[in-house]
Every structure is written in structure tokens, then in C-alpha cells.
Amino acid sequence: MEHSGISVLFQGRNFVRLLGGLWTSVWIAALALLFGLLLGALIGLARTSKNKLVRAIFRIYLEFFRIVPTVVLLFLFYYILPRQFGLNWPGSVMATIAFALWVSAEFSDIVRGALISVPKVQQESGLALGLSKWQLFIYVLLPQAFQLELPATINLATRVIKTTSLLMMISVMDLINVGQQIIEANNQSHPTAVFWIYGLIFLLYFIVDYPLSLWSKKVARRKQD
């Protein structure tokens, strides 16, 4: 009982393994964000459409991903879809797809909100200058909407990174999963290791997420000035 749990962190390759777990979490989150934001931007645009049916379809899409808990999504993509379709991809790929669809749904709402809140006069001035619809979108709407949606997007990114902690449910070796392995391997000899491991995991998530949070605050402040 006299062993200090902190020694477990630096035993063998434990520390490197935890960093490896963090890397898995980060790249899945990054890929999911990349694909999710691209798809979400398009869906967000479609949701400003005049066509009621189009709006309804993407509205349902948004509500589905917003309402279904992420754990359920991951189970659906990892266990149920493969059983139905005989598809067999590794957990990390399925997780990336599930997360990307979730991000796209959430982001579509952010984009829609931002596009709607660009002042009408801006659009009209653009048209008056003789810009085409595409030019208007690219040079007038997009830059202003981007400014408006940036804080919410960064917020979404931090949420995605945090949510990767659910990946252990589907056998992906993420940070939490590796931490769990180390805790259980040392539970008998170092019962206090659990505090140190979770402490380090907290710190690692904080190091990844806090700069994003700061950035979002800065952007929000700049917008107010």
C-alpha cells in the first residue's frame, strides 16, 4: 500500500501508450470534423432553401442526430449496421463516419443560423454591384457567416473531442481505454494509480480542448468590438 500510484504513469511504456491513445482520439475527432463540417456546410445551405420538402428532410436529419445519444449512434454503426449489411470495417473508421454525420447535422444548424443572420442589406448591395449568385455567396455571405459561426463551431469541435471518450464502447483504443487497461493491470499493487491515471487523462483532454476554448472566446470578443 506504500507504493505511490504516480510511479505507474512512468512504468514501462505506460506514458507513451497514453499519448498514443490521445493521438487516436484526436485523429478520429479531426477527420470527423473535416468531413462533418464540409457536409454540414452544404446541408446548412440547403436548409435556407425555399423548397419546403428539402427543408423538412434536412430538418429531420438534424433532429435525428441531435436526439439520438452518441453512444447509441456508435453501437448502431459498429454492431447493428454491419450485422445487417455484412460490412466489416474497423471501429475507428465506423466511429469516424458516425461522428462525421453527427457533426454535419449539428453544423448545418449553425450554418443556417449564420446565413440567415447576415443582414439583408448586404445581399442587396452585392446584387446591386452586379455580383452573380455564386459571387455573392462566396464574397459576401460566406465570409460574414464564417465570422458569425466560428465560436459555435469551435465549441462543437471541443465537444467532439470530449465525446471520443465513448470510443471505448466499440473497442477503439482511445485515451480512456488505454487508461482503463493501465488502471486494471495495477489495481492490486497500486490501488491509488486510478487517481493519477484519470488525473493525467483530465490534463491531456484539457491541453487539447482549452486552447480551442480560448480561441472561441477571443473570436467572440473580437466580434463584439
Added chain:
Amino acid sequence: MKLKKNLMKKIVLGASLLMAGLLVLTGCGQSSSSSSSNNPSSVAAIKKRGTIKIAVFGDLPPYGWVNSQGKRVGYDVRLARQVAKDLGVKVKFVQVNANNRVDTLNANKADLVLANFTETPERKQVVDWAKPYMKVSVGVVSPKNKAITKVSQLNGKKVIVTKGTTAENYFTSKQKGVDLLKFDSKTQQFNAIKNGRGAALADDNSYLYAWVKKNPKYTVGIKHLGPNQFIAPAVKKGNKSLLNWTNKEINKLSKKGFFEKDYNQELKPYFGKEVKPTDIIINSK
């Protein structure tokens, strides 16, 4: 207005295409292996693939866990490596927890489960078991100075268990005169007995052997309670090919004395001298 409409159409089309693409990606395996005759986990399929996917625990020493070098070790893991070696293929481990062992098989995420998987009538409905390679039963641990050696001593006393274990099951259905104090995790239950909150603690005997080794003030007064439970390899329901092969493999390994060696290397350091290999392993003829 017409221009705007066209733009919208393009955007909707783009979004739909992207979504359709993702759906197709998720569904594209449909044609390749949906029929049951095309068993993706048959011995032939595994040999052709060159790897066998085996589900193991990653956090249950001494059965399946990961050491500080990041290497998978344990009693089940050693068996898994031997199985792969005898099949002449590489092994790929799929880490599971207690709750997703069945789904992992059914979703073809693993060919074989070697994760301290106890045979139960309910599980028999959803997976196929090969020959068992280990046996466990409920044991009861108590302080040495107030040792409990017979179940009758427990009447009217408090017994500590973890929810969902075979021990809880056994006492609830067979020993109604005993007061149960239920906890959510192993850590909690062992803390409870140390704090004197019950007269004894009941759990799988193998855990208890390992625990008393670190806590010499306690003893496993009752080693076997109720029927033996068997731990066996499991394959997806209907996978005859791999099931037959695994049965032969278990027989062969038993004859070679593999399980005794496995016991001595992986389990003995945890269980100590109080336990004999024959308390745990099965040597099927």
C-alpha cells in the same frame, strides 16, 4: 430568382450526393457476405485471410490484460496466441468488455471469443460454445479470525456481493436466509469487507484466490459453492467449421499439457500455493 433556384438545386444535389455516398459506403459490403453459406469466420476463410480475430479482455488480470510494455498477456491471451499458431495464421486481438462479447461475435468483429466467458443457458441461445478450458464456482471469503467454512454459518448474516455476478445469482435463488449487501464494482466490494460491513464476501472463487494472496488476513473459507461453471471458447451461432476445429484444438492442447503450463505461467503468480491447477483447469480426455 431563377438563378437562385439553380444554385439551390446544385447545393441540394451536392448535399444529397455526399450523404448518399456515405450511405453507400456504409452499405457497400451488403452483396459480399450477406448469405449465411458464405461464413466469414470459417476455418477456410480465416486461413485465406491469414489472420484470426480473437476477442479478449484488456483489463482483467490475470486472464486478459495489457502489461506496462503495452503487450497483451494473460491466461486467455496465451491460449489465443497458441490457437493462432496452430491454425498457422496471425492473431488480431479485439478488445471487449463483459457486455459486448456477444455482439462482437454476431457482428463478425471477432471469429472467436476467449474472454473469461462463462457458459450460461441464456448465452447458449445466442452463441455456440466449444469445449470448456476452465472451471469456476462461487467462493466465500471471510476474515481468518472469524472464518466461515459452511454456508449454514451465513444464515441471518450480511454477505457482500457485486451486482450481476454468479455469486449474487446463487445467493438470491438458493440461499434465501442470507442478507445480501450489493455493490457495483469489485473495488467497492473488497473495500466493504475490509471495513467490516459484512461477515463474508462471495464472488467467483478465482478472483478470491487472487485477492487473499494480497490480503493475508482473509481466507477463502468456502472454495466451491453451488455447481461448477465452465469457461469456454465461443464462436458465432452456427459456425460449425470453427467450432469443430476449436474442440479438436482444446483436446490436443489438453493432451500436450498446455493448460497446466498456461496456469503455471499466468495464473499461479496471482493465486498462490493455496490453489492447485486442478481447481481451475480442465483436462478433457
